[in-house]
Amino acid sequence: MxxxxxxxxxxxxxxxxxxxxxxxxxxxxxxxxxxxxxxxHGNDKSGNQTGSSDDGMEHPMDGGPAPAGIKDATSPKYPVGTEVKLTADHMDGMDGAKATIVGAYNTYTYSVNYTPTTGGDPVTDHKWVVQQEIKDAGDKRLADGTEVTLEAEHMEGMKGAKATVASSTNETVYMADYESDGMKMTNHKWVTESEIQPAS
Structure with a gap:
């Protein structure tokens, strides 16, 4: 017993x-x-590796090329190839990460609120989307509150989503490669100049 x-x-x-x-x-x-x-980190439906953004959405590990029509910055503070430290917290493990600048551009950059086309909860204050990733945006800076249609494909359910401009900036905006938790993000879109510091 x-x-x-x-x-x-x-x-x-x-x-x-x-x-x-x-x-x-x-x-x-x-x-x-x-x-x-x-x-x-996980995988999206196509099997590509993804990371997690601050809004819980999956973000591809390779952001792909810059959108058509965007203009290179003529004399950016951080030229392509510069080693920097990120202070943005758009993604898990981003704040404080060492990064390499792979693109620097002059454009208008927006924080937007949108509801994914795939359903789910609305996304608020998504940073960032550039002028060239907004349908029929034209050349002028869009006012806060403007309703737009997104053409960016940073995350599943973003392209074609209806959005509202929450805020904007005309700072130089950058694409960057960086590593977090052993995973490498390439061509990450986007980081503004105020979200970057010189590498220590």
Whole structure:
């Protein structure tokens, strides 16, 4: 009888340990030091690797080329090839990351609120979308509150989404390569000049 009780207790403890191990090994739901959850890197529906933005949306690891029509900055503070430190927090692990500038442009850059075409919760204060990623935006700076249609493809459900301009800037805007948690983001769009510091 004692052996049966001991065996049952051992099985219960082992089963509990396996359940706990299963939770901690799930890369998309790791416990954070604050007790919340950490959104890890995953894959999109096409199998491409993705990272997580501050709004919980999946972001491709390679942002692709700059949009057609965007103009290179003539004398940017951080020329292409410059090693810098990022201070933006658009993505998990971005703030404080070392990066390399791969593009510098003169354009208007917008923070937007939008609802993904794939459904789900509205996204607020998405940083950033440039003038050339907004349908029929023209050449003039769009006023806050302007309703637009996005052509950017930074995340699934973004292209074709109806959006509202939340704020804008005419700072030089950059594409950058950087590493976070062992994953390399290439051609990340976008980081403004005020979100960059010289590499220390």
């Amino acid at each position: 004692r052996k049966r009780i001991a065996a049952a207790l051992a099985a219960g403890v082992l089963g509990g340990a396996l359940v706990l191990a299963g939770c901690s090994l799930n890369g998309n739901d790791q416990a954070s030091p604050s007790g919340g959850s950490h959104q890890g």
